[in-house]
Amino acid sequence: MPVEPLAERVDSALSVPVRSEIAAFAARLAKEANARAVLFYGSNLRSGSLEGVLDFYVLTWGPRERGLWPRVGYHEMETEGGETLRAKVAEMRLTTFAHAASGQHLDTTIWARFVQPATIAWAADDAARDAVASAIRAAAVTAGRFAAALGPERGAERDYWQALFRATYRAELRVEKPGREQQILNFGAEHFEGLIPAAWQAGGVAFARDGETLQPDLSEPERKRILTRWHRRRRAGKPLNVVRLLRAATTFEGGARYLAWKVERHTGVAVPLTPFQERHPLVSAPVLITNYLRARRRAAKGGR
Structure with missing residues (x-):
């Protein structure tokens, strides 16, 4: 049975190897949290550097959480060579992560973040790895569906990514420099190229292609339905993130x-x-x- 393009892309992205120091840090975080998997992402994934602050998402066992998530903390680890590694670590249950990635929650941060490059730095077993891959595929489908409605009627793939990221920045409590979305797309060019069509195909969004130009085939009722869902998320985004920041001010470990x-x-x-x-x-x-x-x-x- 042939593997669908999106699944193949996600499996490949999540299998990108990390440096041994990062793998060791992820394993320690997993042990401390009794985790199912640990994702590594951010600028250090792209550069391979250990400088600055590393970014991890620790995904744990248990039923879907209620209330605010994730819990965020700062961790340090000394390597065998005596170097101190520093990391910002977010922790939530894998079931919550998957629910948010699917776009069912008003929060946009999970699917908007993890449609971008990330890799599995540690996994408890193949079942955990498969669950993470399923959630990342769902994040791509969610992002693709919103991009189809928020982007132009027809345009290059990059036009849809730009429209999507600009909209998510406006919805979240983030102050990004103009052109930040261009930087993300430039740094992750290989990752993003072809991802929109693969996500549309996996999500059942019909589209036409003429060379580099894409045209999603959304009926007017379907476009309105997607935009209505987006407007609810946009209205909830900033208040949700304000509350999350206030919580983090008193619970940020380290x-x-x-x-x-x-x-x-x-x-x-x-x-x-x-x-x-x-x-x-x-x-x-x-x-x-x-x-x-x-x-x-x-x-x-x-x-x-």
């Missing part, structure tokens, strides 16, 4: 260490932390600022 590292990275000034400050970054923010100013003054005196 937030104080993350802020201290960012300050040291950008200023060269190390900010000392007590155990209490690590556990309560929001309450301790004024103290952290005072410690930073004090450390900066000491560093300035020592430099004279």
